[in-house]
Amino acid sequence: MKFEYMNTNEVKKINDFLEQRFGTRLEQYYYLKQRDRIWVFSGEHEKLEKLRPGFTGFRLGIIDKRRSFKPSQESSTLIKARKNVLEVSEKEARNWLAGKDLKKQGVDGWFLLRTKTGFFGVGKRVQGFFRNIVPKRSRVIGFF
Amino acid sequence: MKPALKKLCQELGCPDLINSLKQELPRYIRANQLIIKPEKLKKVLEKKGWTLKKIAWNDYGFKVVKAPCKLGNTLEHAMGMYYVQNASSMIPPQVLNPLPGERVLDLCASPGSKTTQISMLMKNKGVVVANDYLPKKIVSLLRNVQKCRATNVIGNLSRGEKTSFIEEFDKVLVDAPCTGLGAVHKDPKILKTWSPSSIKKLCAKQKKLVEAGFKALKKGGVMVYSTCTLSVEENEGIVNHLIKLGAKVESIKIKGLKTRPGIIRNYNPQVKKTVRVYPMDNQSEAFFIARIKK
Ligand SMILES: C[S@@+](CC[C@H](N)C(=O)[O-])C[C@H]1O[C@@H](n2cnc3c(N)ncnc32)[C@H](O)[C@@H]1O
Secondary structure (H helix, E strand, O other): OOOEEOOHHHHHHHHHHHHHHHOOOOOOOEEEEEOOEEEEEOOOOOOHHHOOEEEEOEEEEEEOOOOOEEEOOOHHHHOOOOOOEEEOOHHHHHHHHOOOOEEOOOOOEEEEEEOOOOEEEEEEEOOOEEOOOOOHHHOOOOOO | OOHHHHHHHHHOOOOOHHHHHHOOOOEEEEEOOOOOOHHHHHHHHHHOOOEEEEOOOOOOEEEEEEOOOOOOOOHHHHOOOEEEOOHHHHHHHHHHOOOOOOEEEEOOOOOOHHHHHHHHHOOOOOEEEEEEOOHHHHHHHHHHHHHOOOOOEEEEEOOHHHOOOOOOEEEEEEEOOOOOHHHOOOOOHHHHHOOHHHHHHHHHHHHHHHHHHHHHEEEEEEEEEEEOOOOOOOOHHHHHHHHHOOOEEEOOOOOOOOOEEOOOOOOOHHHHHOEEEOHHHHOOOOEEEEEEEO
């Protein structure tokens, strides 16, 4: 598992996406990559050679097969979005976290998902439909 | 009851301690201040039928007086707004008192109750190297770190005793593997496996772990050694070993928490400054905590 600091160009690409889509940049972090995974780290610049890292900070997302950035569910809390935030009901949020798709009409593209209390996920709408992308291991079963 | 256990209870001056260990304890949660203010969390959950009571010895822990569901099965939990954590397990990070910007080593970190609390106390600023020795332990650690939105933690896979950090950290937590008598209320089998030979084996490991932790600590830095067990060898005995390596034991005072002093036996009298937390005193798990200065 090799972790590497990303170069300025790679970091800029992600931030350009965040700015274009959510009207914000996340420039206060160090960015690291490990295979297709993108991590942000708010600490000091760590020399990783001395460590055997299993993770380095917070998983912001992945670079998918088409080389585009796909934010993680939890990143919704970190990205202080100024646009493209979709508020849904708690029932819809529970369904999403349990692995169900979400139907909501509107324009296509990435959205941060929230309820009135807080952020719970990220999804991409295609023709009024958010296909569920919550990883199986983090789905919540038996929701209250 | 095993004779060794009986003897231990007598030495601790609490003949009835084993029964207290078996008794059911209240459940607790810790508000994750990286995401939500504790008062706000209380309001949000109480609107949904919970009853929470603030614990006396910190600003972010709550006793769950009433909950309408399993504590981990809510939207708020999925959003990382709180972490289910026994009240006693919140004490070692509190005693460690990590500050924003510091470098902290958490040598036996998984599943990360204390790591995520440390990160919260540091407001995500500075570095936490959270170490554990099995890949699957790092996976569960990551799951909690990610859920709590902690961004300053590096998960490190290594045997704690084999790490070779030298005077690199301002603070070090060694929350050691132990015989776990404090968890008997959840798992009564622990009483069966607890034995002088299991203690001996764990002591050897604990000694190596604190040696590595102490080596990793900067001069003037603070290390906390904690366990959730009662055996004197695993607690004061290990602290005595640290004193021989040059450690100084510091007193611990936490308002609102009832503690008992360390057992001196034939150890250096400094071990008296360590604290023991018993279930009948605070309605929380048994714990041992030592604050060490280099
Ligand atoms: C008491 S638990 C730690 C609980 C954790 N600090 C928390 O608050 O969530 C002890 C941990 O030590 C780990 N451990 C056992 N042997 C170890 C070793 N040689 N090096 C590092 N970690 C070890 C275990 O995997 C276990 O996760």
